[in-house]
Amino acid sequence: MNEDRMDEVLLDSQSVHKSFGRTEALRGASLSVAAGEVVAVTGPSGSGKSTLLLCAAGVLRPESGRVTYAGQDLDELGEAERSRLRRRDFGLVLQFGQLVPEMSAVQNVALPLLLDRHDKASSFTAARGWLERLDALDLADARPGEMSGGESQRIAIARALVSGPRVIFADEPTGALDTVNSERVLQVLLEVSRETSASLVLVTHDNRVAAVADREVILRDGSNELRVGA
């Protein structure tokens, strides 16, 4: 990433606590991301990686701690404002794509723009543009059930990028893919991050994915790993 952007913290989650029933998923975890930075969040299964990502992305509300984006405390935003932020500024890619099964690829990609009340023609033009960029224009009319895992994931990435997000959150984006498709998906995410200066937060247990990041944040038992003897 560009050195002069290193100090500009865009996304800041500090001392985040989050429980599901009796299970404490996060116990004071923190994650700061600079504009344009690529950060890998790693750690064993159950260490709270995905929960931290969803809190930072404004999908989950933590019980305590502070999550800010561009200086704005997300807890101070109402549900409608949070949704708008997620649609416009954040792009979310999950392990299995999570596409709407009844919709075609191009409809899935255009969806965030249509929900944000962009006109239909420009939304579909932008969606087709992203499908082309991801080498998936031939899948425009296919439904998710007709695609392979790698194809679905490319459509999911196009959907996450269509709004021009400043932060791309990717939770195990290559978790369901073979090595060659993983490389392809990862390459696209990195290229877009570089071209648009979007920050990229990658939750992963794959060392190959962690290796592309500028920085690694390791979680253990819901907290940041203590760096001993460093």
Added chain:
Amino acid sequence: MAIGHVLLGILERGPAHGYDLKRTHDERFPSAKPLAFGQVYAGLAKLASDGLVEVAETQQEGGPERTTYAITPAGVETLESWLAAMESAGPYPADELVRKTITSLLRGADTTAFLQRQRATHLAVMRELVASQADVTNAAASIAIDHSISHLDADLRWLETAAERVAADRTRTA
């Protein structure tokens, strides 16, 4: 000299003679090839000539002469330098990595810190390999890089599991 360092690690717990050293080595590293007596005595002779061990006692009770060796301050220093030095991340570092981790753990040293630093060393090499993979355009070069990445990935997974086990062991014995 890995065997010499392992002998130093054993001798640091107290003076021992050749047979004890062989038995302890074989117990510590059950998956390794058992140490031959010749290797033990050759190793001890080299360590003694380097001033890293010294003869603590010589006994002869009706049988062959038995010499007990003790580690010297220079030996402790050599052991510590070996444990502090990062292993090269390739091409076949696993044996030395395992020896070093187990010796560190049984010595009561800060194995977690060692494992964290070693992970960082491995990940730095992984970063270079993944970047070079993105640059190559022919299958042969890709396959060669895949081989290195896969071995490195196996080591990284082992380092993560070892860190988990060390943490669990610490919780259990706390």
